[in-house]
Amino acid sequence: MASSPSHTWKCYSQTRRSHDMHDDMGGRHYSNLGEDSQKSSPHPFARCTLIKAVLVINPIVLTVLGLVVALALNLRSSTAYERYMEGRRLWSFLGAISQNLARVVWTQATEREGDLGKQDLLAKVTFLNMIIAFPVSLKHKLRFEPYIQYDDLFDLVGHLNTFAKAAGEPTVRKKKVRKCKALGELLRIPMARSNPRKEIKRAKRPLGNIPLEILSYMSAYIKHIMDNGTFQTGIAQTHAFNNMQSLNEILAHTDRILNTPLPLAYIIAISQVTWIYVLSLPFQLAGILGWSAIPVCGFSAYIILGIAAIGNEIENPFGSEVNDLPMELFCAEIASDITIIASRPTAKPRDYFKHPDNKPLYPISSADFEFWASKDVAEIRDGLSMRACISKGAMWQRQASYAETSGGSEVIECEANEVVDEGKNGGDDCNGTRFGGARHHGHDGHTGHHCEGDGV
Numbered sequence: 001m002a003s004s005p006s007h008t009w010k011c012y013s014q015t016r017r018s019h020d021m022h023d024d025m026g027g028r029h030y031s032n033l034g035e036d037s038q039k040s041s042p043h044p045f046a047r048c049t050l051i052k053a054v055l056v057i058n059p060i061v062l063t064v065l066g067l068v069v070a071l072a073l074n075l076r077s078s079t080a081y082e083r084y085m086e087g088r089r090l091w092s093f094l095g096a097i098s099q100n101l102a103r104v105v106w107t108q109a110t111e112r113e114g115d116l117g118k119q120d121l122l123a124k125v126t127f128l129n130m131i132i133a134f135p136v137s138l139k140h141k142l143r144f145e146p147y148i149q150y151d152d153l154f155d156l157v158g159h160l161n162t163f164a165k166a167a168g169e170p171t172v173r174k175k176k177v178r179k180c181k182a183l184g185e186l187l188r189i190p191m192a193r194s195n196p197r198k199e200i201k202r203a204k205r206p207l208g209n210i211p212l213e214i215l216s217y218m219s220a221y222i223k224h225i226m227d228n229g230t231f232q233t234g235i236a237q238t239h240a241f242n243n244m245q246s247l248n249e250i251l252a253h254t255d256r257i258l259n260t261p262l263p264l265a266y267i268i269a270i271s272q273v274t275w276i277y278v279l280s281l282p283f284q285l286a287g288i289l290g291w292s293a294i295p296v297c298g299f300s301a302y303i304i305l306g307i308a309a310i311g312n313e314i315e316n317p318f319g320s321e322v323n324d325l326p327m328e329l330f331c332a333e334i335a336s337d338i339t340i341i342a343s344r345p346t347a348k349p350r351d352y353f354k355h356p357d358n359k360p361l362y363p364i365s366s367a368d369f370e371f372w373a374s375k376d377v378a379e380i381r382d383g384l385s386m387r388a389c390i391s392k393g394a395m396w397q398r399q400a401s402y403a404e405t406s407g408g409s410e411v412i413e414c415e416a417n418e419v420v421d422e423g424k425n426g427g428d429d430c431n432g433t434r435f436g437g438a439r440h441h442g443h444d445g446h447t448g449h450h451c452e453g454d455g456v
Contacts, residue, residue, distance in 0.1 A: 062284040069277045069304065072270040076262070076311035083257050084325070087317035090257075091330045094138075094250050095337070098131050101243040102338045107346050108236040109225050120230055127221045128342050130214055132335045133157050134247060137210040139327040142258055142318035144196045145170070146207040152331070153210075160217055163208025171202050211251050218244055254318070261315055274308055361387060363398045 109124055111117040133156035140150060147170045148154050148162065158165070200207065222240050225231035231240075261267075278301045285293035310323075317325045352358065358369045361380075364387045372380055390398075 061280070065273075065277050065280070068273055072273050073304070073307050073311070075266070076270050077307060079262055080311040080313075080315040084314045084317040087254065087257055087325055090250050090253055091135075091325060091327065094135055094247070095330065095334050097243050097246045097250070098135065098334050099337050099341070101240060101247075102128050102131050102341050104236050104239050104243070105222075105225075105231075106341050108233050109231045112230065120225075123221065123225075125342060127218065128338050129156055130218050130221075132331075132338055134211055134214050134218075135327075135331045135334050137214060138251060138254065139318075139331055141209070141211060142254055142327075143320060144200055146200055146203065146210075148210065157210065157214065160213065162210055162213045163206050164210050167203055167205040167207050170199055212248070215244055215248055215251075258316065258318060270308070274304060278304055363387075364390065 105127055106124060109120070111120040111124075133153065136153050136156065137148075140146070140153060146164055147167065148157055148164045149169045219241075222231070222237070222244070226237060231237060281300060282293055282297045285296060289296060313321060313323050318327065354369050356368050356370075359366050360369060360372050361367065361383045365383065372383075
């Protein structure tokens, strides 16, 4: 165990006193010439112990300061992760709102006859393109890229009259980066990073707010189709305006996350406490671990500073670094979903209701729509009741049997947990009662059963 400073100094004083007494008892007399040289140096062990006493810090400081650092890093990490997850939730919500708005307008906005119908179709496609442009413009805004001359944005909003379009193009400056600055950016030192808002500061004309301006054009289109009578459903109109309001709220919430970081006083205090702890760690562990304190301090500093760096990096989840949100992927998914919605005209129910591949009572029957249309309503309802009687496991087994074999017996498990082996001459109900009557054969000859024993 390491000795305390007071104990070490006491041992040194006793050692010095014993040497003086030994000299006096031996009758040795110091000459004037050698007196200073003989009195100048104490015992070598005592000198090393004195140096050790000066450098070693009491280990209790490790416990007290470690608790403070743990609380500081917990605050830093929790607030940063909360901002990261809130940004992810907003982008997920943005994808759902974009899909809903595109689906409502594409299906509820009708198209007139003749050339007007062609214009209505192209206008709807243009509106859907503006929905695609909204998340793309939001991504650039959150990365302090205020213009429209970007490869993924210009073709979507180049036809719109926006402030960013009139402001010109982004400035491109090739500046030589100094080695010290490059090293600081590699080590993620905050003061070494370049200002992300420098493109906005260099602008000489108003840049506007591209996502907000896109929403204004989208609202104008909704008003236009309401005025010309092609968007008449009241609930659809309300749904469209509510979705655009949600887009505006997403814009405001992401701006709040971007421009409201952890207060600077907290950042400075957490950084100072962390570095003081890391720098004082060797002096606290040297007297306890000896040479083993070197790797222990190295690993400890790596872990502590790594956690602090993670908090600094994910505090702004909208950047372009590897640990930030993949907003390019989110924008691509939204664009893909909207183009799928617009890939086909509005579906007409009669086209898929009466389709020969439609099997209304699947999986208990493979009969098509025309077969069940020839039956009474009571028979259809009896079949629905029997389908509800089949357990989930039996339904999965029946569906899997189509991929494994094309014929043979089928096992159906009912609510009473009794198993019925379907044969060719009839079947049993869930209560084990024999039933007869009409058997419903589909295209592949599969048969239906009724849980109550009635013939279907």
